[in-house]
Amino acid sequence: MTSSSRSARPPLNRRLAEFGTTIFAEMSALAVRTGSINLxxxxxxxxxxxxxxxxxxxxxxxxxxxxYPPGPGVPELRTAVAAHQERxxxxxxxPDTEVLVTAGATEAIAAxxxxxxxxxxxxxxxxxxxxxxxxxxxxxGGRRVPVTLRPGDGSFRLDLDELRDAVTDRTRLLLxxxxxxxxxxxxxxEELTAIAELAVERxxxxxxDEVYEHLVFDDAEHLPLATFPGMRERTVTIxxxxxxxxxxxxxxxxxTSTPALVSAVRSAKQFLTYVSSGPFQYxxxxxxxxxxxxxxxxxxxxLAKRDLLAAGLAEAGFEVFRTAGTYFITxxxxxxxxxxxxxxxxALPERAGVVAIPNAVFYDHREAGAPFVRFAFCxxxxxxxxxxxxxxxxx
Ligand code: PMP
Ligand code: GLN
Numbered sequence: 001m002t003s004s005s006r007s008a009r010p011p012l013n014r015r016l017a018e019f020g021t022t023i024f025a026e027m028s029a030l031a032v033r034t035g036s037i038n039l040x041x042x043x044x045x046x047x048x049x050x051x052x053x054x055x056x057x058x059x060x061x062x063x064x065x066x067x068y069p070p071g072p073g074v075p076e077l078r079t080a081v082a083a084h085q086e087r088x089x090x091x092x093x094x095p096d097t098e099v100l101v102t103a104g105a106t107e108a109i110a111a112x113x114x115x116x117x118x119x120x121x122x123x124x125x126x127x128x129x130x131x132x133x134x135x136x137x138x139x140x141g142g143r144r145v146p147v148t149l150r151p152g153d154g155s156f157r158l159d160l161d162e163l164r165d166a167v168t169d170r171t172r173l174l175l176x177x178x179x180x181x182x183x184x185x186x187x188x189x190e191e192l193t194a195i196a197e198l199a200v201e202r203x204x205x206x207x208x209d210e211v212y213e214h215l216v217f218d219d220a221e222h223l224p225l226a227t228f229p230g231m232r233e234r235t236v237t238i239x240x241x242x243x244x245x246x247x248x249x250x251x252x253x254x255x256t257s258t259p260a261l262v263s264a265v266r267s268a269k270q271f272l273t274y275v276s277s278g279p280f281q282y283x284x285x286x287x288x289x290x291x292x293x294x295x296x297x298x299x300x301x302x303l304a305k306r307d308l309l310a311a312g313l314a315e316a317g318f319e320v321f322r323t324a325g326t327y328f329i330t331x332x333x334x335x336x337x338x339x340x341x342x343x344x345x346x347a348l349p350e351r352a353g354v355v356a357i358p359n360a361v362f363y364d365h366r367e368a369g370a371p372f373v374r375f376a377f378c379x380x381x382x383x384x385x386x387x388x389x390x391x392x393x394x395x
Pocket of ligand 2: 022024025040041042043181
């Protein structure tokens with residue numbers, strides 16, 4: 001092949017060409033470049049519990065996990081994941097055959113879709129969706145079928161009839177996320193019951209991203225889909241130490257499901273990273289066994305941050321949707337006389353010294369997401385106060 005014919009074809013394949021650079025990389029770079037407060041990418045600006053960090057240091061020093069850990073994850077962590085699911089939800093999993101450790105939830109999502117989908121299979125997913133879903137469905141040769149959560153009564157809700165109508169004979173799986181990024185919606189018992197009934201009736205697999213399981217507020221309750229009738233045997237549940245313990249850089253996630261489904265996910269996972277995060281796996285095993293008091297304090301702290309930022313955003317003139325879970329508040333910018341979230345977020349660092357994420361990036365129906373903008377509140381109180389002050393002064 002000559003160099004001219006090589007350059008005639010763009011190097012990036014067609015499956016990925018539509019995705020570009022993730023919004024998180026773009027916006028975090030913008031925050032650094034402009035010296036802005038970064039309420040875009042969802043990562044805490046303080047680290048998780050000291051004793052968990054110390055556990056990682058101990059593992060490193062003791063030489064645990066410095067060489068390839070076992071493919072499915074170290075036994076200590078698989079046992080701790082199973083114990084956590086039982087303690088919190090009454091779900092029992094065999095640590096040897098029903099738990100898989102992954103490089104964050106991101107790899108769990110990728111491996112689940114690569115391991116479970118045939119080319120052409122349809123995946124019904126809640127829109128707006130976390131950006132890696134669309135890319136991973138595409139990499140697996142699947143077709144995404146969005147069901148849009150619509151604003152009403154102060155939050156974003158799922159239309160169960162739309163969900164039902166989205167399922168066809170080609171649907172292989174439902175990709176669910178609760179608590180939901182970016183809207184902050186936590187699916188209710190009624191909604192989850194309906195999803196479960198649909199999955200059983202149409203014999204669908206369900207991949208459920210529950211990385212924000214510990215971040216639910218007020219009277220919302222996190223109910224794992226696997227606890228609903230007929231679901232344990234068809235559900236792949238995904239969790240993450242990044243979100244539950246504020247160590248997003250460690251990239252430790254996990255999958256729980258049946259032996260057959262875990263084996264399918266592992267088949268793909270073994271050729272993605274094979275294994276990762278050796279010493280951190282031991283530390284996360286200790287984190288999962290922290291007493292309930294840790295989880296209660298974590299939740300209370302995030303709740304206070306949510307309230308602080310929500311009040312600041314309202315004062316600055318945004319319409320603020322109710323966040324029942326996650327790190328995020330979704331706002332509507334129309335009361336500010338704006339309608340294009342992309343343009344708004346690109347201008348915001350210069351205007352106000354704050355970075356946020358345009359929700360439109362999480363939509364196939366871009367126009368449906370155009371006026372919505374997401375702010376992360378997993379930041380220190382003084383940072384949130386300063387951001388609110390800047391927004392109020394600038395908008
Ligand atoms: N799923 C959702 C809904 C997320 O918000 C994120 C990251 N914030 C992930 C998955 C990825 O998690 P991890 O960092 O563990 O890969
Ligand atoms: N999940 C985080 C968010 O939604 C970001 C993760 C990432 O940067 N890929 O902000």
